[in-house]
Amino acid sequence: MSTQQQTEEEKNIKIVRRSIEALNTGDVTKVSEFIHPNYFNHESQASPERAKLRGPQEFTDTVKKLRAAFSDLHYTEQESIASNDMVVLIMMVTGKHTGDFFGIPPKGNIFSYQAAHISRIADDKIVEHKAIRDDLRFMMQLGVIGAASPEYEPIINAWKGMMNKPT
Numbered sequence: 324m325s326t327q328q329q330t331e332e333e334k335n336i337k338i339v340r341r342s343i344e345a346l347n348t349g350d351v352t353k354v355s356e357f358i359h360p361n362y363f364n365h366e367s368q369a370s371p372e373r374a375k376l377r378g379p380q381e382f383t384d385t386v387k388k389l390r391a392a393f394s395d396l397h398y399t400e401q402e403s404i405a406s407n408d409m410v411v412l413i414m415m416v417t418g419k420h421t422g423d424f425f426g427i428p429p430k431g432n433i434f435s436y437q438a439a440h441i442s443r444i445a446d447d448k449i450v451e452h453k454a455i456r457d458d459l460r461f462m463m464q465l466g467v468i469g470a471a472s473p474e475y476e477p478i479i480n481a482w483k484g485m486m487n488k489p490t
Contacts, residue, residue, distance in 0.1 A: 332405035335444045339410045343398045349390045354379040365453035393418035412440045420465050434464040
């Protein structure tokens with residue numbers, strides 16, 4: 324790998340880290356510095372109203388909604404990988420469910436799950452984002468998913484116990 328390519332990839336990682344910093348702090352005042360005007364978030368497509376949002380407006384909406392739903396929301400980088408215009412950050416996401424999360428009422432549950440955030444960079448800004456999350460673990464910790472019948476309750480409870488241990 325050339326030094327120039329390595330420098331470009333390091334710069335791209337720093338750009339994506341700025342988005343994580345905004346998620347951690349809730350500060351969206353400089354979003355247009357690192358989010359492209361054509362930014363597309365694959366994660367927002369599940370919601371009809373949010374599916375129309377693009378650019379800094381979409382990212383700002385995401386930050387505000389996540390921080391309203393989860394107190395103590397924190398993304399901790401575990402690993403970063405960059406190749407050309409793509410950056411992958413492996414993150415541990417933690418927090419407490421204290422507000423409405425897209426129709427899921429809060430129960431005060433603490434959560435911790437792993438996610439891979441994949442960003443594409445164009446013009447020194449994030450132009451596309453998608454995530455691969457451990458949604459099963461996340462939803463179990465929020466109390467949304469449980470055993471389908473009493474016979475599976477011991478298995479689910481054992482799994483929940485394993486999942487609540489630090490990774």
